[in-house]
Amino acid sequence: MKLFDVYPLFNIEPVKGEGCYVYDKAGNKYLDLYGGHAVISIGHSHPHYVETIANQLKHLAFYSNSIQNPLQQKLATLLGKLSGCDEYDLFLCNSGAEAIENALKMASFYNGRTKIIAFDKAFHGRTSAAVNITDYEKAKAPINKSFQVEFHPLNELESVEKSLAKNDVCAVVIEGIQGIGGIHMPRPAFLEALQDLCQKYNTLLILDEIQSGYGRSGLFFAFQYANIEPDLITMAKGMGNGFPIGGVLIHPKFKAQHGMLGTTFGGSHLACAAGIAVLEVMEAENLVAHAGRLGCYWMQQLYELEGLTQVRGSGLMIGVEFPYSVGDLRKELLFNEFIFTGSSSDPNVMRLLPPLNLQTGQVDYFVARLKKVLQVKTNQVLSSVAV
Ligand SMILES: Cc1ncc(COP(=O)(O)O)c(C=O)c1O
Numbered sequence: 001m002k003l004f005d006v007y008p009l010f011n012i013e014p015v016k017g018e019g020c021y022v023y024d025k026a027g028n029k030y031l032d033l034y035g036g037h038a039v040i041s042i043g044h045s046h047p048h049y050v051e052t053i054a055n056q057l058k059h060l061a062f063y064s065n066s067i068q069n070p071l072q073q074k075l076a077t078l079l080g081k082l083s084g085c086d087e088y089d090l091f092l093c094n095s096g097a098e099a100i101e102n103a104l105k106m107a108s109f110y111n112g113r114t115k116i117i118a119f120d121k122a123f124h125g126r127t128s129a130a131v132n133i134t135d136y137e138k139a140k141a142p143i144n145k146s147f148q149v150e151f152h153p154l155n156e157l158e159s160v161e162k163s164l165a166k167n168d169v170c171a172v173v174i175e176g177i178q179g180i181g182g183i184h185m186p187r188p189a190f191l192e193a194l195q196d197l198c199q200k201y202n203t204l205l206i207l208d209e210i211q212s213g214y215g216r217s218g219l220f221f222a223f224q225y226a227n228i229e230p231d232l233i234t235m236a237k238g239m240g241n242g243f244p245i246g247g248v249l250i251h252p253k254f255k256a257q258h259g260m261l262g263t264t265f266g267g268s269h270l271a272c273a274a275g276i277a278v279l280e281v282m283e284a285e286n287l288v289a290h291a292g293r294l295g296c297y298w299m300q301q302l303y304e305l306e307g308l309t310q311v312r313g314s315g316l317m318i319g320v321e322f323p324y325s326v327g328d329l330r331k332e333l334l335f336n337e338f339i340f341t342g343s344s345s346d347p348n349v350m351r352l353l354p355p356l357n358l359q360t361g362q363v364d365y366f367v368a369r370l371k372k373v374l375q376v377k378t379n380q381v382l383s384s385v386a387v
Contacts, residue, residue, distance in 0.1 A: 010334065012024050012030075012334075013025045014030075016045075017032070017040075017044025017045050018043075018044055018045055019043040019044060019045075019046075019355065019357065020032050020033075020043060020044075020354055020355050020357065020358050020359070020362055021044070022044060022340070028338055029338060030334075030338045030339065030340055031338065031339045031340070031362060031365065031366065032044070032340045032354060032355065033339060033340055033341050033342075033352050033353070033354040033358075033366060034340040034341055034342040034351070034352075034353055034354070035353050035354055035355050036242065037237065037342070037353070038179065038211045038216065038237045038238065038317070038342075038353035039237045039238065039240075039241070039242055040238075040241055040242060040354075040355045041214055041215065041216070041237075041238030041239075041241050041278055041282070041287070041355065041356050042241050042277075042278055042281040042282060042285070042287065042355065042356065042357060043241075043355040043356075043357045044242075044355070046241070046277075046281055048277055048280060048281050048284075049241055049274065049277040049278065049281065051277075052273050052274070052276065052277035052280075053243070053270065053273050053274055053277065055273070056071075056269055056270055056272075056273035057270060059269075060269050061268065061269060061270045062265070062268045062269060062270060063268075063269065064264065065262065065263070065264075065266070065267060069267065069269060069272065071269055071272035071273065071276065072090075072092060072267045072272055074272070074276055075090070075092075075272045075275045075276050075279070076089075076090040078276060078279040078280070078283075079247075079275075079279060082220060082279055082282060082283055082288075083220040083221060083249075084220060084224070085220075085221075085233065085249055087251075087252055088233070088249040088250055088251055088252070089249070089250045089252070089254075089256065090247055090248070090249060090250070091247060091248045091250060091261055091266075092245065092246075092247050092263075092266045092267030092271070092272075093245075093246045093247065093248070093263050093266040093267075094244050094245065094246055094263065094265050094266050094271075095125075095236055095244060095246045096124075096125050096130075096210035096211075096234065096236035096237065096246055097124070097125025097126055097127040097130040097131075098125075098127065098246055098263070098266070099210065099234035099235060099236055099246040099247060099248050100124045100125050100127075100129070100130040100133075100173070100206075100208065100210075100234050101125075101127055101128070101129050101130055102248050102261050103171075103173075103206045103232040103234050103248050104116070104129045104130075104133075104170075104171065104173075104206070105260075105261065106204075106232055106248070106250060106254055106260075106261070107170050107171035107204040107206060107231070107232065108170050108171075109254075109260060110204060110231075110253075110254060111170055111202055111203070111204065113168055113169065113170035113203075114147040114148065114170055115147065115148040115149070115150070115168055115169050115170055116132075116133050116147065116148070116149045116150075116169070116170055116171055116172075116173060117149075117150050117151075117152060117160060117163060117164070117169055117171070117172040117173070117203075118133040118134070118135065118149060118150070118151055118152075118172075118173050118174070119135070119151060119152055119153070119154045119174055119175075119178070120135055120151050120152065120153050120154060120181075121135050121154070121178055121180075121181030121182065121184060121345060121346075122134055122135045122151070122173070122174075122175060122178065122181065123135070123136065123175070123178075123179065123180035123181060123345070124173060124175075124208055124210075125210075126139055128143065128144050128146070129144075129146075129147070131144050132144045132145055132146065132147065132149055133149050133173055135151055135181070136345070150163055154174075154178065154184055154186060154190075155186060155187050155190045157190060157193050157194065157197070160172070160194065160197065161197055164197050164198070164200075164201040164203055165201065167201055167202070169201065169203045170203065170204065171203060171204040171205070171206050171231075171232075172194060172198055172203060172204075172205055172206065173206040173208060174186055174191070174194070174205075174206070174207060174208065175207075175208045175209075175210075175211065175212060176207055176208065176209045176211075176212035176213060176217065176221055176222030176223045177211070177212040177217060177222045177313065177314060177317055179211035179212065179317070179344075179351070179353075180211075180344055180345050181344065181345055181346070182319055182321070182344040182345060182346035182349035182351075183312050183313045183317060183318065183319025183344070183349065183351060184312070184319075185222075185312065185313070185314065186226075188225050188226035188227070189226075191223060191226035191228050192226050192227055192228055194228075195228045195229070195230070198231075204231040204232065205228070205230045205231050205232075206230065206231065206232045206233075206234065207221065207223045207228075207230040207232070207233045207234070208234050209221045209222060209223065209233055209234060209235050210234050210235060210236040210237055210246070211237055211317070211353075212317055213233070213235045213237075213238065213239075214235060214237070214238030214239055214278075214282075215238065215282055215287055215288035215291050215315070215356055216238060216291060216315055216316055216317045216353070216356065217291070217292075217314040217315040217317055218288065218289070218291050218292025218293075218295055218296075218314055218315030218316075219288065219292070219315075220288055221233065222314060222317075225314070229251070230251070231251045231253065231254075232248055232249065232250060232251065233248070233249040234246070234247075234248055234249075235247045235248075235249070238278070238356075239275055239278060240271065240274045240275055240278060241274065241277075241278050242274075243270070243271055243274035243275075244271070245266075245271040245274060245275050246266075282356070285357060287356040287357060288356075290356065290357070291315040291316045291356045292314075292315050294315075294316065294358060294359075294360065294363065295313065295314060295315035295316050295317070295318065297360065297363065298316075298318060298352075298363045298367075299311050299313065299318060301363065301364070301367045302318070302320060302367065305367070305370065305371060305374065306374070307322070307323075307374050307377075307378065308320055308321065308322060309321040309322055309323050309348070313352075316352070316353065316354055316356055316358065317351075317352075317353060318351070318352040318353075319344065319349045319350070319351055319352075320349065320350045320352065321346070321348050321349045321350075322348050322349075322350070323348070324348065325347040325348060326343065326347065326348060326349065326350045327343075327347065329350070329373065329374075329377070330343065330350060332373050333369065333370070333373060336373070337369040337372075337373065339366060339369060
């Protein structure tokens with residue numbers, strides 16, 4: 001049997017990870033500034049994470065959601081404490097897209113509506129409803145287009161308001177910071193006005209923090225830069241540091257009923273052990289504040305480089321825009337400098353999404369290597385002009 005060929009692959013085979021580095025089978029050491037799509041939050045193979053999961057595995061990896069599993073409550077309590085969202089309830093699932101599906105269901109259960117507002121360049125996942133509210137036509141099959149979705153420009157309230165005023169919108173879904181779209185931030189004032197409008201028209205506000213959450217922005221959730229209290233908050237990537245786990249934070253205004261949501265694997269003993277270890281390390285190493293501080297320092301270094309169009313982001317979620325497509329630049333960084341960076345749906349934007357325990361020296365190293373690669377590029381252009 002062969003694999004269904006849906007991913008373009010780099011010819012690199014990582015076999016080991018440690019902190020902010022991964023090692024390939026030839027023994028090359030790479031600085032990981034991408035964290036495997038923003039997934040690695042506390043660093044590769046963190047000893048506390050490895051030990052906690054290994055211990056749990058020795059006792060019990062899995063039983064169904066029909067028995068007492070106190071690890072789920074332990075995870076919820078820690079999450080409430082670190083996120084400042086203690087009054088919300090937690091529903092555990094397995095991935096970002098599954099978290100979005102469940103958030104959309106909760107919204108639709110609540111007000112009985114089906115129309116969704118999302119934003120240009122949004123990415124919310126690839127399952128049925130999640131892909132329908134994603135701004136990426138190629139990934140949508142006819143079966144996904146089963147309810148009405150409107151895409152509006154980010155940070156433009158007027159068009160959203162016009163639509164909400166029809167009183168038929170189930171939910172507005174917005175990323176805390178747009179990730180795959182190329183690191184675009186909703187302005188705090190926009191989020192605050194959006195929440196007011198949602199409340200006025202009985203529409204629910206869903207914050208997708210699957211990529212921007214779990215400390216990446218320098219606050220636990222990126223929406224916390226605004227003064228809002230979303231109805232539903234979705235999480236995944238950083239939550240398990242590579243172990244598949246997702247979750248929805250559900251505002252107390254929703255009433256739970258047995259059977260309305262469910263999953264076989266979500267909230268398993270092993271997933272909870274991973275999730276608890278992540279939060280324990282984040283707390284012990286103060287990673288949220290560290291991400292905020294280091295991100296400011298990093299962006300300052302990048303602002304000073306020549307040849308970039310724009311640097312934007314928050315914490316360790318940074319987009320670097322160039323006046324040309326970044327494909328070759330990223331390949332040079334990967335194959336010549338041994339540095340992983342990320343792409344985005346905007347060909348000119350490189351995404352930086354490292355583990356949250358990245359250090360200043362590693363930032364300096366990257367900036368120096370980028371400077372060198374850009375200098376070589378400039379020299380090549382100059383010499384071709386001279387010829
Ligand atoms: C903002 C956002 N939402 C949802 C998803 C989907 O998550 P998953 O791939 O775990 O289904 C992603 C994945 O990249 C994402 O970045």
